Amino acid sequence: MKMELLHIVGCPYTDIAEANARAALDALGLGAVPIELVTIRTEEEAENTRFGGSPTILVDGVDLFPTAPVRSLVCLCQVYATESGFAGEPTQEQIEAALRGASR
Template sequence: MKVEILHIDECPSWVEAGARTRRALDALGLEGIEVEYALIRTEEDAAALPFAGSPTIVVDGEDLFPSDGRTTDLACRVYVTETGLAGLPSQTQLDAALAARR
């Protein structure tokens, strides 16, 4: 399993997205899976990846939270969570999404 956090520098949520993803992997017993980070610098970078705004969490080349929001805009992403709109998925959402991909 390859796990990546696609992000832009200006997005404040990518670090916590990586930390939550790490916690979710660890809880599933997947401590050996590395969380990789890919900095999106240009619209061309974004177009070449399944980027839907920063942070986009990608597992094996697919957005873990697929939407119609794929973009080449270097912008932050908004997720719908159980507590409202947020800059990253909740821990509960990450746990469930990664468990489903296992």
């Protein structure tokens, strides 16, 4: 399994998303899976990846929380609907559920 966390420079949600993803992997017994941080710096990079906004979590190239791809770095943030309202990153529980679904 390959997990990538796509983000832009200075995204305030990157660290939290990475921590939540790590906790989810650990909870599912996948602690050996590394999380590769991929910085999206240009519109071309955004266009050539499955970048859905910062942060985007990919597993084996598939977005765990699919959205329309970002084609411009003008609109950078991805918004996640959580139990406590909208947030800049998915919760550990959401990532765990998405990983369970991805493994089917």
